[in-house]
Amino acid sequence: MSLGPLPGFRDFYPNELAERSFIFGAWREVARRYGFVEYDGPPLEALELYTRKSGEEIVGQLYNFTDKGGREVALRPEMTPTLARMVGARANALRKPIRWFAIPQLFRYERQQRGRLREHFQLNVDIIGEPSVTADAELLAVAIDIMRAFQLRSSDVVARVSDRRLLEGYLRAVGVPEASLPAAFAVIDKLERVPRAVSEEKLAGAGIPAEARARVLDVPCATLDDVAAALGDAPHRAVLEEFRRYLDYLRALVGDDAEQWVRFDLSIVRGLAYYTGIVFELFDVKGELRAICGGGRYDNLLASLGGADLPAVGFGMGDVVLGELIRARSLMPSAAPAIDTWVAVADDASTTDAMRVAARLRARGRSVEYALREQKLARQLKAASAAGARETVILAGADLARGEAVVRRMADGEERRVNLDAWIAEG
RNA sequence: GUGACUGUAGCUCAAUUGGUUAGAGCACCGGACUGUGGCUCCGGGGGUUGCGGGUUCAAUUCCCGUCAGUCACCCCA
Secondary structure: OOOOOOOOOOOOOHHHHHHHHHHHHHHHHHHHHOOOEEOOOOOEEEOHHHHHHHOHHHHHHOOEEEOOOOOEEEEOOOOHHHHHHHHHHOOOOOOOOEEEEEOOEEEOOOOOEOOEOOEEEEEEEEEEOOOOHHHHHHHHHHHHHHHHHOOOOOOOEEEEEEEHHHHHHHHHHOOOOHHHHHHHHHHHHOOOOOOHHHHHHHHHHOOOOHHHHHHHHOHHHOOHHHHHHHHOOOOOHHHHHHHHHHHHHHHHHHOOOHHHHEEEOOOOOHHHOOOOOEEEEEEEOOOOOOOOEEEEEOOOHHHHOOOOOOOEEEEEEEHHHHHHHHHHOOOOOOOOOOOOEEEEEEOOOOHHHHHHHHHHHHHOOOOEEEOOOOOOHHHHHHHHHHOOOOEEEEEEHHHHHOOEEEEEEOOOOOEEEEEHHHHHHHO
16 A cells, blocks of 8 residues: 555546546537537646736646756646637637637645545636627537436526626626726625625725615525616617517526426526636536636737637536536446457367467457466356456367367356357458 | 544444454355355354554553545645
């Protein structure tokens, strides 16, 4: 029992890798159906790529070091800066809107806890260069279809959608002073986890009047109509119209059960960093896990990172929480090993005979194993069974002399005598 | 980075008030079964009881430290 993996890092034994591949496979398949194409970038980047926009304080959250050439570098904590750079470098040459996805391994130097490691794989899906809300709808539709690809239903997962502009307008309309908006955002972000009294106290401390405080605390319950009523004829009217079209588009894309999948929830804040419009998060309905996926519109980010000035929408979906949910709902397929054929030898047949047959089967694309050392037939069949072989071909010297062999179907033990050449040819 | 709780075989767990050589099930390897797997029976390997120190005649057990894990903060992906 020597050194294990570093804290927050994972070993992927064949079983775990099979689960990971299952998740990646579904991600790629759904992304492909929506016409997204896969890209990737380097896992190690210049530290400045991350500090330029986020400031030096982000360094505490990064795996960073000085390389042997004296360069300050960091393992990537997110994909968007890399994406911005790649798009920026060829902005004029790329067909718009750009529909790209990636499955980067991301790193973060933070104390680990459930669903949150120091390393994870995250599906990133982005549409760049399309300001219309159709792109927002397309994006959430991908995320929901990915849930469906895992056999998750709207009784398992719900998308909560909000719009930072609506939230801001609503807060102003109900009497939150301009200067208190950031504090109000922070409280709203934590409403679910913090006792109501504590939240109220914080709002009071931020200088928000009592009447407005009550409205802020009820933000999670505010309906789209409530928001419309509060906003009146303010300039936010257009945003409201846009949001209603968004929901219409979702009904068209997701289907009749779109209402079950999507819930308006103004309290979704999403770190409030660079999002400029509609934002969403996917949660397990039982509320036992962290967010499965989060994303939204970030129209200014690419320009501020020094790339092209293009509007964008995107989301990230990590493999850790998603994997937990899939396992919790018993939707993770078992990763039993399965080979096509086991080649066994009996009597005076030799390992060399098994090798020759195995080679011919393998050349025809079959997955084939045989005993690497001499074993009794019973032992070989046991190994064949453990390896998940569908069938075992039993070679014996006398049969081989006639060009024959016995093929045993492992499921029920039924055996038939075959002409070896013909049998290999039909495989 | 802060706090609370928890660390015994690959996994799930035992081990009397501190008391011989730390056990069991599952898993793994082998035998019973010299040409037939799954079942059964038998056997085997595998532990510095996370690590280090302390108290004691004696520590898996009590104390301290440390590392790791879980959870909650912080923060976010």
